[in-house]
Amino acid sequence: MATDTLKSTTGARGASGGLRRLLLDNGALTALIVLVVALSALSGNFLTTDNLLNIGVQAAVTAILAFGVTFVIVSAGIDLSVGSVAALSATVLAWSATEQGVPVALAVVLAVVVGIAAGLVNGVLIAYGKLPPFIATLAMLSVGRGLSLVISEGNPIAFPDSVSHLGDTLGNWLPVPVLVMIVMGLLAAFVLGRTYIGRSMYAIGGNEEAARLSGLRVSRQKLAIYAFSGLFAAVAGIVLASRLSSAQPQAANGYELDAIAAVVIGGASLAGGTGKASGTLIGALILAVLRNGLNLLNVSAFWQQVVIGVVIALAVLLDTVRRKAGATTTAASGLGLGGAGGKGRQAATYGLAAVVTVAVIGATSLLHNGGSSSTTPRVGLAISTLNNPFYVSLRAGAQAEAKKLGVDLTVTDAQNDASQQANQLQNFTSSGLDVIIVNAVDSDAVTPAAKAVNKTGTPLIAVDRSVNNADSASFVASDNVTGGKLAAKALAEKLGGSGRIVILQGQAGTSASRERGAGFAEGLKAYPGIKVVAEQPADWDRTKGLDAMTNLMQAHPDIDGVFAENDEMALGALKALGSKAGTSVQVIGFDGTADGLKAVEAGTLYASVAQQPTELGRIAVQNAVKAAADDKVAKSVMVPVKVVTKENVAGFGG
C-alpha cells in the first residue's frame, strides 16, 4: 500500500508521464507487455479475442490460488498447501453432492468450509503451535492430498452439473472462470487495501514484533490469514473441477509453486510486507501467456519448461533491479532531482526488457519447427506426460509417421495435469489446427475440453485413453484390461497356480492403474491358489517402486511373485529383490519399455506385458490424416498387447 500512496502523489503530475511511470514502477507489467508484444509478432493466432479469453481462463485457477497466497506472503508466511486444499475441496464437493446426495448448494458450502478449515489448521499450527509456516503447510499439503484420495478412493468423481456451469461461457464469449477470477481479485484487493485484516497483514509482514507491541492481535490475525488462503484455495478448486466437470484427487498438483511464483513475479517479497493483488494477477497472467504462447508457437514440450523457468527468473530480476534503484526514480523525478541516475535506471530497465524479449524470441524461433504451410494438414498431439518412456515412444511413433506423411505435428505435454491439458486443447483450437489427437490425462476430466473441440468441428482422435462423453472420430489404444488379464495368467502359470504375490499399483486415480488392476484381478479369478497378500501404490515411479518393495519384503518375506502395473515400478522392485528376482520371486511388469525388455532378456524380470507405443502413435497420426481428409476412419483401433518373456523377447526391438 505504501507504493500506492507514493504513486498517487506522483501520479498527479500528468498523464503522459503516467504510463511510463507505471511501467517503470512495475517490472512485472513491463515484462507482461513485452511478452504480449513478442508473442503477437511471432504468432498470428495469439492476439485474437478468443485466445486472450482462453488465456484468462487458463490463468484463472492459478490466479485465484495466488490471491490467497498473496495474503500469506504479504504477512511474511508461506502456504504450500493450496494445491492440495483446492483438490480436497473439489473432491468434497463432488463426493457429497454426487455420491452422498447432499443438496448441491450445501455441498458447495461444505467444500468452502473444508478449505477454510484446512487454512485454520495451518493457522493454529503456525500461530499457536509456533511451527514454521513452511513446515505446517507442507504437512497440510500431504494431508490434504491424502484426504482427497481417501474420500474419492482414488477415482475422479463427476461434478454436479449445476456447479459445472462455473466452467462454462456466458453469452457465448465471457468464460465464467475469468469472471470468478476478476471477482476474487477485486475481493483480494479490497481485503488488502481497505480492511483491518488486510492492513494488519502488511504490518505483521513488515515487522511482527512492532505490530504486536502496537496492539495487533498477531496470532488471531494469522489464523484469519491462513483461513483466507484456504477459502481462496477452495474456490480455485471448485473452478478447476468445474472446468473438467470432474473432481480429480490428483488435481492442482504442484500448483502451489505456480501460485507462489505468480505472487513473487507480481512484486511481493517473500520477506513480507509488500505485495498487491494487481501484481499477483499480472504474475498469473505472465505464466498463462507464456504457456499459451509456447503452445501456439509449437515449442517443444521440454524446452517450454526451460523457457518458463528463465522468464520467471528474468521477470523477478527485472523487478529487483527496478526496485533497487527503485523508489529512487519515483521520488527523485517527483522532486525534479537526480535526472542522470534516473536515466541510467531506465536504461537498465529497458535493457532487461530487451533481454527478456530476445530470450523469448530466441528460444521460440530456435525451437520453432519451420514454417507452417497451408497445404499440409496441421495436427496437434496433446500427450498426458512425457515423463514416462512409454509416451516418449508414442510421441516418437507419431512424429515418424507425421514426417512420412508430410504432416505438420505439434506436440504438447500436460505433465499429468488434466487442467493443463484442457488449456492445451483450447490453445490447439485457437490456432486452428485441422485435427487434434489427445492422449487424455483422465478420460472423464477431458470431457469438457473435448466437447469444446467437438463444437468447433475439428475431428478429435483419442489415443491410449478414451475420451468419455464426447465424440472422438477414432480411439486408438492398447487394451489395458486384457493386458492385466494376460499378466495374471502368465504369472499364475509360472507359479504353478499357487503362491503369494504382491501388487505394485500405479498412481492412484489414473485410469491405466484402474484398468490394469481390474484386468489382473479378473484374470486371477481362474487361479484360486494365488493369494494377493498386499497392494501398495508406487506412482509409476522406479524409486518409489524400490521403496515400496523394500517395505513389503519386510512385512512379507515369503512372497513368490510381484505384479507391477508398469515396467518402471517393476524395475524398482527388481532392485529391492536383488538376487531373489527371477529365482525365488517372479516379477511381471507392464508396457514393454526398452529397459523392461532388457531386464526380461537378462532373466530378472519374468515378463512384461508389452504395448506397442510407437504403433499407437503411428496409427493415431494415420487416422488423424484420414479424418482431416474426411475419409472413413475406424471408430476403434485396438493395438494388441503381448506377454513378452525371455523366449520371445528377441522379436521386440522396442
Place this chain on the structure above:
Amino acid sequence: MSNPDELLRIEGIRKTFPGVVALDGVDFDLRRGEVHVLLGENGAGKSTLIKMLSGAYTPDAGRILVGGEETRIHGAQDSERLGIATIYQEFNLVPDLTVAENIFLGRQPRRFGMIDRKKMEADAEVLLARVGVNVSPRARVRELGIARLQMVEIAKALSLNARVLIMDEPTAVLTSEEVDKLFSIVRKLREDGVGIVFITHHLEEIAALGDRVTVIRDGKSVGQVPAATPEDELVRLMVGRSIEQQYPRERADRGAALLSVEGLTRDGVFHDVSFEVHAGEVVGIAGLVGAGRTEVVRAVFGADPYDKGAVKVGGSALPKYDVNAAMTAGIGLIPEDRKGQGLVLDASVEENLGLVTLRSATRAGLVDLKGQREAAARIAGQLGVRMAGLGQHVRTLSGGNQQKVVIGKWLLADTKVLILDEPTRGIDVGAKVEIYQLINELTAAGAAVLMISSDLPEVLGMSDRVLVMAQGRIAGELSADEATQDAVMSLAVSTNTAQTEKEALRGH
C-alpha cells in the same frame, strides 16, 4: 604536495538521494594518530559520509584522497584494501560463529585447504589482548554482551591492519564504565598511529577523547574546531542556533496514581518491583544495562509474561501478558529497539502512525483510511516530523524523526500512561529537546510518563522522581532534589555488588 601524516582527505563531496541532498560540499581530513570527531544532528549527513568511505555509496561529485592519492571506493573490498575499517552501530557479526571465526571471517588462516583453527584462535587471542578485552576466542558471539561485541568488532578492524577506523556512535549503547574502557582502547590505537573518525552525540565525550571536531549541518561541513571548544559553541554550530536549556522540564501538578505496579516478579529476571506513577508526573528509571529495567516495563505493558505481582491502571488490575488489555487501559510503550520493535520500516509514515489506532478506526472490518490519513497528517505536523510526505518509508527517516513517529502513534491513541524506553538513544540534541517538550505537554495534559534512560543527565534533568534498579530489584527511589549522578550511581552499584556477593555466597 601532501602532508605525510594525512591519511584521508575529502573535498567537496556531494551526494543526492531522491528528494534529499544528503551531502553538499563536505570537506574533511584525517591525520595519523588523531581522533577526529564528526558532529552533527541526526540526518545531517554523517552516516552518508562514512558510507562513502566504507564503499556503501559512491559520491556524485567531489574527491576522496587516501594517502594523498585520489581514489574511488566502490565497495567493501576497496575500503578494506585502503585500510579503512568501519564499526557501525549495528554490528556485522555472525551470532552463531565463534569470536575468532568472526574476526577472520572470509580470511581464515588455512593449512592444506583446511581452516587452521589453532592459528586462527592464537591470532585472535593476540588481537583481543591488544583491545584489552577478556573473552575467549572460542566463545560464541551470541553469548556476548553489547560492549564485548564492540570490542570484537574493533579486534576485527585491527586484524585488517586498518589505518583509518571509523566508529559510528560507539558509546550510544555502553554504560559509563564500558565507555571508559572503550576510550582507553581508542587512545591506545591513537598512539599506535591509527586515525580515528569518531561519531558521537555526547558532547562531553568530545573534550575527553577528541583532537579535532568537524561539524556537519544539513549536508554541509560548517566548521572545523579544536576539541576543546566549549559545548555551547559546538551545539550552536550543530543546530545553527543556541539551545537555551538542554532539559526543559516543566513540572505539572501531580494528580492521582494512574499506574501502580505491585510486587512484580519474573523468576530470575526481576523481583518484587513496586512503584506508582501519578498523573502529571515523569518517573525515571535509572540503572546499569542489564539491571532489568526493560524487562519490567515490557511486563507492565503485557509484552512479556510475569510470575507474581499485579499491574493496576486507575485501580483495576490488568490481566498479565496481554498487550491489548494494557492498551485499552491507556498504556503505551515506546520500545528500546526502535527499528526492531517500534516501526514497520518499509511501511509509510502514515501507516506507522496509524498502527495503534488501526482497530479503533475499523468499522465492520473496514479501515477508515481517510480518517487515518487526516489523523496522521495532523500528528506529523504537530510533532514536526521532517519528511518528504506521509508516503515516505520510515526506513529513510532520520533517527529523531523515526522516534517521533513511534511516539506519534501512541499520541493518536490518547495514551494516559506512556512508557518510554531509551527515548533519545541515538538522537541529536535538537530532536532530543523536541521530545522533552513533548513529554512536558503530555504531563501538562494529565498523562503519566515512565522513562527508562541510560543517559544519566537526561534522567536527572527530566524526571520528577527517579527509581534506581540494580540486579532486577528497585534499589532505591530519589526525589528530583536528591537525585544527583553520584546518588544514582551509588545506588545502582552498591546493591549490585551486595547482590553479587550474596549470590556468590550462595553459589559456593
